Amino acid sequence: xxxxxxxxxxxxxxxxxxxxxxxxxxxxxxxxxxxxxxxxxxxxxxxxxxxxxxxxxxxxxxxxxxxxxxxxxxxxxxxxxxxxxxxxxxxxxxxxxxxxxxxxxxxxxxxxxxxxxxxxxxxxxxxxxxxxxxxxxxxxxxxxxxxxxxxxxxxxxxxxxxxxxxxxxxxxxxxxxxxxxxxxxxxxxxxxxxxxxxxxxxxxxxxxxxxxxxxxxxxxxxxxxxxxxxxxxxxxxxxxxxxxxxxxxxxxxxxxxxxxxxx
Amino acid sequence: xxxxxxxxxxxxxxxxxxxxxxxxxxxxxxxxxxxxxxxxxxxxxxxxxxxxxxxxxxxxxxxxxxxxxxxxxxxxxxxxxxxxxxxxxxxxxxxxxxxxxxxxxxxxxxxxxxxxxxxxxxxxxxxxxxxxxxxxxxxxxxxxxxxxxxxxxxxxxxxxxxxxxxxxxxxxxxxxxxxxxxxxxxxxxxxxxx
Numbered sequence: 418x419x420x421x422x423x424x425x426x427x428x429x430x431x432x433x434x435x436x437x438x439x440x441x442x443x444x445x446x447x448x449x450x451x452x453x454x455x456x457x458x459x460x461x462x463x464x465x466x467x468x469x470x471x472x473x474x475x476x477x478x479x480x481x482x483x484x485x486x487x488x489x490x491x492x493x494x495x496x497x498x499x500x501x502x503x504x505x506x507x508x509x510x511x512x513x514x515x516x517x518x519x520x521x522x523x524x525x526x527x528x529x530x531x532x533x534x535x536x537x538x539x540x541x542x543x544x545x546x547x548x549x550x551x552x553x554x555x556x557x558x559x560x561x562x563x564x565x566x567x568x569x570x571x572x573x574x575x576x577x578x579x580x581x582x583x584x585x586x587x588x589x590x591x592x593x594x595x596x597x598x599x600x601x602x603x604x605x606x607x608x609x610x611x612x613x614x615x616x617x618x619x620x621x622x623x624x625x626x627x628x629x630x631x632x633x634x635x636x637x638x639x640x641x642x643x644x645x646x647x648x649x650x651x652x653x654x655x656x657x658x659x660x661x662x663x664x665x666x667x668x669x670x671x672x673x674x675x676x677x678x679x680x
Numbered sequence: 681x682x683x684x685x686x687x688x689x690x691x692x693x694x695x696x697x698x699x700x701x702x703x704x705x706x707x708x709x710x711x712x713x714x715x716x717x718x719x720x721x722x723x724x725x726x727x728x729x730x731x732x733x734x735x736x737x738x739x740x741x742x743x744x745x746x747x748x749x750x751x752x753x754x755x756x757x758x759x760x761x762x763x764x765x766x767x768x769x770x771x772x773x774x775x776x777x778x779x780x781x782x783x784x785x786x787x788x789x790x791x792x793x794x795x796x797x798x799x800x801x802x803x804x805x806x807x808x809x810x811x812x813x814x815x816x817x818x819x820x821x822x823x824x825x826x827x828x829x830x831x832x833x834x835x836x837x838x839x840x841x842x843x844x845x846x847x848x849x850x851x852x853x854x855x856x857x858x859x860x861x862x863x864x865x866x867x868x869x870x871x872x873x874x
Contacts, residue, residue, distance in 0.1 A: 525766060526760075526762050526763055527758065527759060528756065528758060528762070531751070533751075534751060566791070567753055567756075
């Protein structure tokens, strides 16, 4: 039955479903996990990288750019960072659109775009792709971590249907159900960034397939307020910084070679 | 001739504009309100070419209202001023530009501070502690240099405004008779009698 109604995005099935949109969401539930945590004094994003391998050239992510490997975590505007789960190529196009929308707002109003407005801009476009003919929906879910003076720190999540919602802690991608139930148990309303970082990393280590965490599988970012300028400051961690952070939280993988030598 | 003043103080901004509508050498009306309330915490005093002023003020006020309805909260004064300035700058580069000068007074609820912007028809904009447009500005600005106090109470602020109005009445050949005065603070916009 489904087959008659799933070839086009724009046609409802007799059960009232849009199959292409549901397939897109299914694709995302296999993607690398992205987890967001809203704290009192900032927002934390952690993401699992799926594309790894010895031959992958990661030299650019170690030194160049503003941090991040260009796969999961991006800077959208000086006050918003995003974590993406789903089709990377679709995601790149959405990131480009979001950056454009943010700069258009800055040009028109001389202020950083409010976080919810940026989420709305992207979701308006995502919704359009579920309604107008001949196109497939974006196979991407996003977490938006941002700051604006009206509502301070915020965390939003959007999916391929164009729905978005605000969260205190949430997760998209593979195993997001497990991660969310863990977060539900552990999250406290007055959590601070320094504790949220630990909680995010611990939750990631429990939900990821691999037993040990390392910078080659993990991306990490924090948005806080600069204590001097009181402006939002996004920090996307570099591989060495992620390893140092894992070391500090006691989650770093044990190097078997050194243990062998020690023994 | 058209004159408008604005003064910031401790937690408030006062905006005043004359109430004369003139055509050539004739006073057509003496109770014209040239200060439009754009949102709960933002007012705009406009002067310039009659017709242009009202048309532009209505265009601005409706766009600012639209933003507030779409986004559930109004633009902050700084963002509204930037948008209005751009509207004038775009208009200046069209076939028939708006000839409108503005004073934008507002209260920023996130910063808890009064804000005042001086804008002219060329798309110039600046945030200022006090401002004036029209012939009255030639008399008022030096007075305000001397008497303006950013930490003045509302009574002191209104007294300073009174000084400006009196000076203009005394020295300007074509001085306006009456003024409308509006105050913006944390409680919103209200009109006062001098």
